[in-house]
Amino acid sequence: MKDEFPKTVVTPLKAEGASVPTTTALEQEDQFMGLYWSADNKDGTVLQPPYSIPTLERLVEENNALDPCISAYEVNIDGSGYVVEKDEIEIDPKNTKDSTGKGFIEFLREIAPGVSFVSLRKANRRQMEMTGNGYLEVVRSITKEEILFVNSLKSSTMRLLKLGAPVTVTRVLRRFGKDIPARVQVRERFFVQMVGTKKVYFKSFGGTQDINRLTGEIGTNIPIKDRGSEIIHLKVKEAANSPYGVPRWISQVPSVVGSRKAEEVNLEYFESGGIPPVIAFILGGMLGDAVRKQLENIFINPKAKTRGAVVEVHPSGGSLDKESKPSVEIEKFGSESTKDSMFESYDEKCEKRVRRSFRLPPLFVGLSDDYNYASAYISYRVAEGQVFSPEREEFDDIWNMTVMKDLDPTGSYTLRSKQISITNIENQLKALGMTKGMDGIDSQNWVTVLSEIASVDLVYxxxxxxxxxxxxxxxxxxxxxxxxxxxxxxxxxxxxxxxxxxxxxxxxxxxxxxxxxxxxxxxxxxxxxxxxxxxxxxxxxxxxxxxxxxxxxxxxxxxxxxxxxxxxxxxxxxxx
Structure with a gap:
């Protein structure tokens, strides 16, 4: 009779039914699907973005590097405050007798019901950095068509419509102190917002043609109550073959996704209990069914891989004259993988790539372990000069050429964003003391600067x-x-x-x-x-x-x- 030896059984490292971590975010269906213009849908009037807007928003929520960078932009670009100037001279809201200047200050103080101008800018900045597009809705009064307030709309609900037919419009240009009218042909842009199944239409700010906010009909004789409000479309940078904007981190999508996947692998490793530390080889013997199942449970159970086990083995050979001695060999397995975490270096490099797309020093995202005052000061000055200040100036130019110019056609009143500066008060006071009594130093300005440095209210x-x-x-x-x-x-x-x-x-x-x-x-x-x-x-x-x-x-x-x-x-x- 031929001896029967047990067959070699290879047990999978992952037990059936073991939990596998997956993203909790649902894939959002593009609600504009079916409205996009394409070769197969000639009747569509909506332009499709080059990248899925809901996907871009989801990546920001899931990635551990994007949100700190976007928050740094919010605080340092749009959270620094602002001043209103007349002919490049700042208006003091406490002492000015300029009623128009006070009106601008009141308008910006509450740009929309319950919303300050700084809050509006920060909300718009987040939308721009997440999706590459920001949409400011300008609402006018029905009677005088004056600007009442400005809203920030979510990019995921907004889409661009196809350009209309060219129309001839008159634009007034300021040249050498004179206003010169110029007739040009333009193709005006229109927009649509969709929430659920309801659609609302908008026109570009300053557009000569109106649009029916409910039907999308374009014309010049639409009743005021049915006209769509105006949109100022802001972009981080324009896509190569699309009128939409794209976020500045779009080229780092592989690093954004890869960083998330690396964290999910580590989480899966912890959830499954890691790799079994040993493999047991049975030589010259066999296990009973109950013992075999218990041993499998010990190795496969997510929370029991670090425990010891006692194995009872029965011989499977030998004769009446000579007994068989089974042996059990234990081989270490996977011990080198039991580390703090895997892909740590890869994750750090992904974070650096993402931060590099924002051109931010590590200090601005909380990585300040190796910074002192000198290095922090230099980092801030570089970021202020190369990143934050140009972004503020670009927004100021757009705002002054649209909203401020509409409210004040003369162009005397402008908006200027403040800077966030790091200063050494002791050095400033020393320098100020050296100028006291010097010829050519205006005493009133001297008192004003001293008040700002010392945070006191001195009166000249x-x-x-x-x-x-x-x-x-x-x-x-x-x-x-x-x-x-x-x-x-x-x-x-x-x-x-x-x-x-x-x-x-x-x-x-x-x-x-x-x-x-x-x-x-x-x-x-x-x-x-x-x-x-x-x-x-x-x-x-x-x-x-x-x-x-x-x-x-x-x-x-x-x-x-x-x-x-x-x-x-x-x-x-x-x-x-």
Missing amino acids: DEEAAEDEKQFRRDLLTGNTQNQNAPQEPGSQVAKGDSDVVGLVEEFCKAFNLTPSENTYTDADTIIILERVKYLNKSDRQIFDAILSARTLPGEYHDRLGSQSLCGCVVDHMIES
Whole structure:
């Protein structure tokens, strides 16, 4: 009788019914399908985007690198604030008497019901960076056709219609200070929004032809209540063969998808419990059915691969004279795969590729472990000059040539986005202190800059400043009687400059330049010299002028020379 040996059985590493992680996002059906124009659908009027808009939005939601980059763009480009300017001069909403300027500020403060201008821009920026397209709806009043508010629409609900027939329109161009009308032929763009089964139609901002918002009929005699509102279409960059925009990261789609797949592989590895650590080879024996099933469960069960097992083996050979001794060999398997995670290096490279498409330093997405102040400052300056500032200027130009120009045809009022800057307040205050009292420095601007740096509300008193200037001029010319300054009995000096005058008195007494008794010690004279040393330029000129008037009786013959002489003597005393 021939011995029967058990057949070799290879057990799959994955048990039937084991959980496999998959994306939880549903594939969204393009709701415009059937409306797109194509060779097979000549009746279609809607243009199909080069890439699926819902898919682009889903990739942003699933990828771990795209959202931080888009958030950095939102904050640094559109979240920095703005100012309204008239003839390139900023309008102060608190002090201006310009009613038109105040009207612009109020309009932007609540650009739509319950929505600020900054919030509108950030929402539009996210749509642009996700899909490459941003759509701003401009709503006008029915009676006067004035702009009432502006909305940001979701890109996934918007599509472009085919261009209409060419029409002749008149455009006004500003050339060398004159408005010159120009007649040009254009093919105006129209848009459609679809939510569920309902469609709404729009026209381009400033278009000469209207469109029925419900039927899509194009004409010039459509009733005001049935006209579609206007759309400002913003693009990140235009597609090669399409009027739609595409996101700046479109060339990095393989890295975006690959990074997600790498994370899913790691998640699947954890869900399945990893690879079995060993394989058991049975030699010269066989397992009972119950033992075999238990061993398979130990190796295949997602949560039991790291446990030990006791295997009972029965011999399958031998004779009455000689018994068979079965053996069990355990081979290690998969131990080298038990690491922290797989594809970690690949995932990091994918993140760098995605971030490179946004041209962002690592600091802006939270990777700041190896940064100090100097490197962070340089990174920000480069990003500000090469990325953020050009994007702000582009948006400002579009807004000023559309909405602002419609509200103010003269072009006097413009919008300017603010910058987010990293500043060293200590260095700024030092530089500001060096300019105090210098010729050509406007005192009002000096106070304004100081208020911004120190975050205080200083008020410039123009009348008091003029009295101060006159008093200083009188001192330098030898006329110490200031008619505009308040006087004390027996005094010819204004109260505001008593500190400099008092310092001259102390200086003269300390160095025996007056007949009065000297009660100053050596320590007192050193302190007085230090006080003179740290006078600013303007006060030092006053000090030298008063000192020369009191110590050199004939100074009126050469007033400037006497002041210069006193200044040189005092400087020598300070240095020695």
